[in-house]
Amino acid sequence: MRSTYLISLILVIVVGITYWYQATANICPAPISYRLGEIDDSFGITKEEAHEYATKAERYWEEISGRELFVFDEEADFTIDFVFDERQASANSEETQREYLDKKWEESEEVRKTVENLQTEYKSLSLAYEAKVDAYEERLSEYNSEVNKYNDRGGAPADVFKKLEEERASLSKESERLNKTAKQLNEFASEINELSERGNQLVDSYNREVNSYNEKYGFAKEFTQGDYHGMSIRIYKFSSEPEVVTVLAHEFGHALGIGHVDEDDSLMYYLLGDTDSYPVLSDEDVSAFIEICGENETLEQRIRKGIRSLLRLI
Numbered sequence: 001m002r003s004t005y006l007i008s009l010i011l012v013i014v015v016g017i018t019y020w021y022q023a024t025a026n027i028c029p030a031p032i033s034y035r036l037g038e039i040d041d042s043f044g045i046t047k048e049e050a051h052e053y054a055t056k057a058e059r060y061w062e063e064i065s066g067r068e069l070f071v072f073d074e075e076a077d078f079t080i081d082f083v084f085d086e087r088q089a090s091a092n093s094e095e096t097q098r099e100y101l102d103k104k105w106e107e108s109e110e111v112r113k114t115v116e117n118l119q120t121e122y123k124s125l126s127l128a129y130e131a132k133v134d135a136y137e138e139r140l141s142e143y144n145s146e147v148n149k150y151n152d153r154g155g156a157p158a159d160v161f162k163k164l165e166e167e168r169a170s171l172s173k174e175s176e177r178l179n180k181t182a183k184q185l186n187e188f189a190s191e192i193n194e195l196s197e198r199g200n201q202l203v204d205s206y207n208r209e210v211n212s213y214n215e216k217y218g219f220a221k222e223f224t225q226g227d228y229h230g231m232s233i234r235i236y237k238f239s240s241e242p243e244v245v246t247v248l249a250h251e252f253g254h255a256l257g258i259g260h261v262d263e264d265d266s267l268m269y270y271l272l273g274d275t276d277s278y279p280v281l282s283d284e285d286v287s288a289f290i291e292i293c294g295e296n297e298t299l300e301q302r303i304r305k306g307i308r309s310l311l312r313l314i
Contacts, residue, residue, distance in 0.1 A: 028256050028293035030069040037079030037232065045082070053241065054080055057248035060267065060279065061256065064286055065293060070252065078255075079232045080248070094239075097213055101206065108202035115199055118192050122185070129181050136174050143167050225272060228254040246272065246279045253285075257292045261285060 036050050051072065058070040146164060150156035156164060226235045226247040233251040238244035246267065253268050260270040266282040 030067065030256065030293065031071045032069065032078060032252075032255055033071045033073040033076035034078040034080055034233075035072065035074050035076045037081040039082040040084035042084040043082050050080070050082065053244050054248055056245045056278075057252055060249045060281055061252060061289060064281060064289065065295075067293075069256065069293075077231055080235070081232055082235045085236055094213075094216075101209060101213060104202065104206050104209070108199060108206055111195060111199040111202060115192060115195050118188070118195065122188050122192060125181075125188070126185060129178070129185060132174075132181070133178060136171070136178060139167070139174075140171055143171060226251050240276050242278045243272075243275050246275060249279055253289070256289070258285075258288045261288050 034054070036047050036054075039045065039047060039050055054070075054072070062069050143164065146160075147156075150160065150164075155161075225237045225243065226233060228251045233248065233255065235244060235247055235251075238247060250267055250272070258268055261268045261282075261284040263269060263282050263284040264271070266285045267279045268285050268288055
């Protein structure tokens with residue numbers, strides 16, 4: 001009788017512990033053992049690089065807790081997979097388009113700077129030309145006055161006539177030089193106008209393509225660069241090392257049982273745009289972690305850890 005009671009009690013305890021474990025198994029199930037699974041060649045990264053990204057992502061949670069929350073284990077069932085689909089294909093297309101736009105912007109900037117330099121040069125030449133024209137007209141006026149004066153007197157003496165002839169010849173040459181300079185200035189102005197028009201066309205084209213780019217890529221995206229599925233983290237898209245580390249750290253947070261938070265600059269915010277900056281845990285991230293995992297490892301967590309260890313041995 002007593003043995004039956006004892007067996008029943010043991011069964012009740014085992015069932016109770018089993019139910020409790022199953023109900024709480026996903027609450028900060030640290031340490032989480034993981035390995036690298038599928039890495040599509042289209043991402044162009046090695047397993048060593050992927051491992052480095054994951055190691056950097058681990059530290060965000062481990063450093064605030066002082067605990068070992070993640071363990072890399074080639075025999076683990078939990079995997080990190082890099083799955084190539086339309087998201088990364090779109091990201092690659094976006095990067096190509098962005099590089100094209102950058103080149104187009106550089107080209108338009110080169111044209112703009114060239115036009116500015118030419119306009120500065122043209123202005124300097126034009127001012128010099130105008131000064132020479134003023135000087136020429138003043139000399140011509142003086143020459144005509146002298147000629148008229150001596151014509152009124154019936155003619156100029158031989159020495160004066162010689163000087164007037166020399167001045168006339170000099171003025172003629174100066175007039176030719178001024179006419180040549182005026183022609184060069186007109187050609188210069190035409191070149192500047194043509195280059196300015198080309199620059200305007202480049203800017204208009206750039207602006208149209210930027211608008212098209214923004215319509216296609218410039219909207220806020222839900223956190224679809226990766227996801228967590230119980231026994232795996234899948235990475236679908238990233239454009240830089242900081243971005244993939246951010247995605248992995250976010251999904252590691254979900255693996256610990258942490259949900260999304262409201263603060264939009266938090267790691268666990270539900271939206272993520274392209275980023276070239278490594279994440280920084282916000283106060284809300286830290287609070288969400290403590291709510292799930294506690295400030296220190298609890299007795300319940302130690303018991304769950306022990307049960308997981310036993311299950312791996314069975």
